[in-house]
Amino acid sequence: MTKRSALQAIPQLLQEPVFVGIDVGKSKHVAGFVSSTLLQRHQRFEGCPALAFENSREGFRILIERMQTLAPLEHCTVLMEKTGHYHRALLQYLQEFDIAVYVMHVQERPKGMMKTDKRDALGLANHLYNQLALGIQLADKTQLVRRTIPATPAAAQLKGLIRHRYELVGEATRRKNKLIAICDELFPEMTKVLKNPNSLTALTLRERFPTPAALATASMGSLLEIRGKAYVLSDAKLAELQHLAARSIGVRDLIRQRGLVLEQTQLIKELRLHQEHIEQLEHEIKLIVEQAREGKILASMGIGPIQVATIMATIGNIENFPNAGSLKSYFGWAPTVAQSGKTLDWTGQTRGGLRTIKQMMFLVVAHVIKQDSQWAQLYERLVQAKYPYDERRGVRVGRLRVFGRVAGQMIETMYALLKLDAEVLSKVPNGQDPPAPTLYDPELHRRHREGHYQPLKSSPHPAVITLLPPISSE
Template sequence: MSPSLFVGIDVSHKHNVVCALDDQAQQVKKMASFPNNLPGTEQLEQWIVEKMHIAQAENLIVGTEATSFYDFHVMEHLAQSPLLAHLPPSLFRFNAKMIRDFKKALRAPHVKNDYRDAFAIAMRLRVGDLPAAFRPQLEHLPLQRLTRFRAHTAKSLAREKNYFLSQLFLKFSAYTQIKPFSDPFGATSQAILAEYLSTDELMAMPIEDLLEFIIKKGRNRFPDPQEVVEKLKKVARESYRIRPALAQSVHLVLTLSYKNIRTLTSTIKELDEAIAKELEGFTTTLKTIPGIGPVYAAGILAEIGNIDYFPGHPKLAKYAGLTWTEHQSGDFRAEETRIIKAANAYLRYYLVEAANLVRLHDPTFRAFYQRKHQETLKHKHKRALVLTARKLVRVIFAMEKNGTIYRPRA
């Protein structure tokens, strides 16, 4: 078997600490540290070449921890290095939890420093059973930046809306219970919240004036504005009263929070347009699945990259984190198992969100979701939705692998 050099790189914002081991787990000279910038990475590249000659190695295996973007430029540089092109190097990115657990099996597990981490990464490379190799996907990267930022913004919007509703309970505690408007974030609803500082002000408003206000702000689109007025009066009667000083503070918080919501909503709209435009440069049939539009198709495509990297849909499901742990001993087998966490969180997000839409538009997926929903008494919706996403993975894998469109079952 050809001799190999195992290089572990512990990355950080400022420095990259590197350790090289041979086949016998012996360090090839001592470790080194390089600045995490272009000149430093070029020095690291030359350092690796020198260690290859010293160890007389023919194979180069390099690993890092997937720590934000700190290892991105290093891995991209090594993958395209002309000095290493004759090998070429095998590159791997480890989940940080995997390295942390592996260090517990090494001597002095309580020691934590950059040099120790680089050594642990190199040792983990030598053990084998490695994750999928790192492959630069330059063509998908611009799309991935957009879709990941959209996922981040969508979560921020959901968080801001939840915060708004919690503050709304202080101002009008019965507002979300009685629900005078179907959408508390709609234009007319927000006009009411901005116009009236407290429940007493809303209570004192004459019904005729309030009715005129609702018709004007709603652009005469409410089928029964009188019913809306009655519900608003009921909100005013049944809500808790708060002190005027607190009412002013809560009113300002709600006003500013709603500005954040509008900004985030506008950002998502702008991102959707940019994503749809970027997706035009790719060939995909995912949009033929009912319920999946350009945004979710782009999010899934950007995270999968080249489908040929996955030998089958189980590997793709594992990469997305749609696989469950197993707990079995002797005759015992646990009925409840947890979904794995070491996975691509963005791919799982887009698959689950897409599955939630597909089940609403496709009869086959709707029936599957309903069947899984009825199978258990716990976590009915979440469990059924994740299982539906797992079913969607099989469909997506087959479509992308064969280049076919979606054909629903008769």
């Protein structure tokens, strides 16, 4: 039987789930198709059919048409690896057809195995078939497949904004470090008067008078004009700054000085541009957070708008996480245990998780424990109970370890509130306004800590069986 006749016979045979694995590339993808019937026909998954298609709308259409020749789209399930951003357009296209899409981490190929795009795609399809159809359990969690549910509109919009802001903050920090280094070489005495050489007043002075000689010979009127109405520097401080500039030990080589001045001028302009863009992004981010239901829920826990936006963008859709433990692991704040016999017994924090949200959660915990909140009381109680007081240093040793406990409980609370809100929204009929979201209640949290726990979900009443009296025979 030819390949064409075999494919023509497939639609009459495949009235069963079809599992599609897609090897993602930059300009071209390869899809492999596996099912029980295809495995019986071809004996091994490497012999099952495959399709190469372009990374374009026309290529995506060809993929959909091939899937429809094998089985109805509602019977098709797709698996892709997380390979940068190349899979996102295809993922969105498939979800528009309500096709179940699963993702997994990029897997390391065993050494000595033949490598082709077709084999990789069919291997993914077979991996999906083993887990979903056969129910094979895997010890390595990195090989688990997870279904991807589209992010909420607010989270989808925040994802790019938060990432761009993170990059701009990094670029601005690098320019600040360079400007500090140039100040240390040109005019190191400046920090005696202006502690921050990158403040608004300091940058204006450095831009107007780039060298100590120019600052020392400047008129007091021009200095007062730069100071403006903010009055950051008094007249005495300005006079002291000129006195230090006249006796500066900064570089005197004119050639080197000229190069530093040019670099400093460009860095100041670049820094101001980055700061302007960061301010615009933060304004837009705050508006989105204030209007989103998830933003209102997370903000009620005492978290700032930028931190709330980062958490929302990272989660995407709470339905992607089956339990609070998976969310903690994704955030990088899940505990890890190493135990073997009597010689190895160790508990610590996982090294996985996303670096950005892991750092952000540390800042969130550092902020909430300084407030009058239940989180601060939990932190103080654990520190006093578990870590000794160092009289020489005047602090308790090991306080930072409690951050993991507080962060874990905060993530569990986030998960419970967001999951409850998602379930409420799923029950709202189309066209009807949803109820207000359930916010974090500090008083309810206090009662929970005192032992009066009440679950957020109302448990159904047990079925009551009423026994009727026996019917008299009389």
